[in-house]
Amino acid sequence: MAVTYPHGFRAGTAACGIKAFTAGASAIPSGQRDDLCVIHSSRQCDTGGVFTTNKVKSASVVIDQLHLQRNRVQALAINSGNANACTGAQGFRDALLMAKLAADRLDLDPDQVLVSSTGVIGRYLPMDAVKAGIAEACANLSDEAGEAAAKAIMTTDTVPKTASLELDLAGAKVRIGGMCKGSGMIHPNMATMLAYITTDAAVEPGLMASLVRSIADRSFNQVSVDGDSSTNDTFLMLANGAAGNAPISAGSVEAAFLEDALVEIARQLARSIARDGEGATKLITVKVGGAASDGDARTAARAVAASSLVKTAVHGGDPNWGRIVCALGYSGAELALDRLHLKVGGLVVFERGTGVDVDLAAVRRAFEQPEIEIVAELGLDGGRAEAWGCDLSEEYVRINADYTT
């Protein structure tokens, strides 16, 4: 049920052929899948967002940053197939029009609508298609359409990505739902990641904005991304208050529990991105402890999860722990080599500055599992973090995977 699991959120979708029209088609190809969705909340939401750090931002990102300033968002309009990036002044007009078209249909002001786009860069949005799609999506809004919305935002994704949970909070049942798109590639520097989390928790205005960056740092930013960032990357959190709990204020115990639950959903979504890596067959989870700081731990975990040579070793079932140690080494995180402790699939492979004389067959079996856990203790302080990646296959692997054997 995804983003429509929390009360008061509905979704509608449409197949309007945006990718085909972008490429110059004159009619929607038959069998075209949904490429546009609208999410609507029955109440105005407290909303927080983080966006790409790319100096070249898509029109939708710029418009969203503007609309978020008034913090009265009540709907989202999202298309796949065209990124509306590097499209100059026309691109901004189109993004604004997209918000206005949805607002008109939903009886809102344009600045109550956020827009996202993902797909080809440098082509104008086919606005006739977008207009028809928004009309259709707004006409079929339903609280059952969360999964359909998750499908409509896919580009190279092979599966829709959703998560949801319910918790008791401040005297009410509070629901959280989410969806995202993106695939954890080798080096997904421009694979746009879009992620949306909805909740019916009632919160003091500004709480979502105060939490969103820290949640992104512990989830989406830890999917082997190297800090690279597409023109369109967007993560939004919307809280509409429909659960009827006493409004949660920043710094309260309830806010901390809500944050935990939001992080949990964000992590599930982030892991699903890593798992859907292009050509991937295995999920790699990297846990780092004993770091000088949480930031250092994040950096170190990300470096291991992003290392092409770790990925190929995992793919090849090659017990090459040296590549993990070296990724930790170049990550930039402080580490004490003589106290470094490394486990793969629960087996200690490195301690006191050198490899352990471990049963290589057992390490190989660990590397062969569909989910591999790598745990590194850096030997310094209490900083810890997690990151996720996938294995790497094909020719690159043929060259690297058997390197030690």
Added chain:
Amino acid sequence: MAVTYPHGFRAGTAACGIKAFTAGASAIPSGQRDDLCVIHSSRQCDTGGVFTTNKVKSASVVIDQLHLQRNRVQALAINSGNANACTGAQGFRDALLMAKLAADRLDLDPDQVLVSSTGVIGRYLPMDAVKAGIAEACANLSDEAGEAAAKAIMTTDTVPKTASLELDLAGAKVRIGGMCKGSGMIHPNMATMLAYITTDAAVEPGLMASLVRSIADRSFNQVSVDGDSSTNDTFLMLANGAAGNAPISAGSVEAAFLEDALVEIARQLARSIARDGEGATKLITVKVGGAASDGDARTAARAVAASSLVKTAVHGGDPNWGRIVCALGYSGAELALDRLHLKVGGLVVFERGTGVDVDLAAVRRAFEQPEIEIVAELGLDGGRAEAWGCDLSEEYVRINADYTT
């Protein structure tokens, strides 16, 4: 003739089965190729070196940094097949012994020998094999063996990489030669790069050390590497004075011309690494001008050359300039989007903030050439730089290359 092209340098090689013995073999497999070389100079050299920035450094790197302090190097001993990294105290003893074995054979002190290793991480060097190899290599030193030495240091390289040139300088013919190994992979974070440049120029002591970092920054560090660094990366420049020119001092006009020639050789070697990318079919050269600084230009050029999505677009002959603009955008370099000017294969594809209505078939033809030049003017100041990469093939490409078409 490579590193033996300058007068006074000789090389010797040996096939001693280091990789096989590292994996536990009891005899050298038949058909084993050379995996060890020794380079010897008839005179003591002025030597400069730059090494990996990885916090985990191989034993050879640590030993070399120590030996370079006295600046009286006269020989190199290099092995492939085993990196001697993450090998603890035993690794340091082995690296020192490697230097001593060569020194004994060549009548030098151990600190006159630098050692390099490349290959598998976390295994002890098979010192019996290394000892036999050093004896054999020292016994067959020849000024014809530069190419053989370039072959002996290869790991996943498909071709040996060498370069040489001669110039008139300070009243003499001065020769420069070089060799390197490494392949410009997707994300070669632990693909050790070893590079050696020899010259018979006479120089004041310390000149090589004063030039080596700036030369690396304009060559090897610009091969789509993202600043990642293996445990063993090494670049050494040795000048032995055999050309008999008046010694060149730092800051002189002659030093500037010598630097130009050294950069030229280093660039040729760096390009050969990019061209030998695993699975690569095309060389990508990225030239950036109009940057706020040379450093910004280097950063921007490297980001484009390292972008997996640019690489796949080039491989697929897909005229997707949007990916280039976006790589510039996330590189961290300052740019003026409204003055950004972008050419691919000589065709203007982007200016004044948006795409040019260019003949896509012509851009596609440019992308289909074996060497593709991408030129970006960032619209700010006089900073400029160059970087090199290769295209990216296989499954990753099947998903990405046809994205806009």
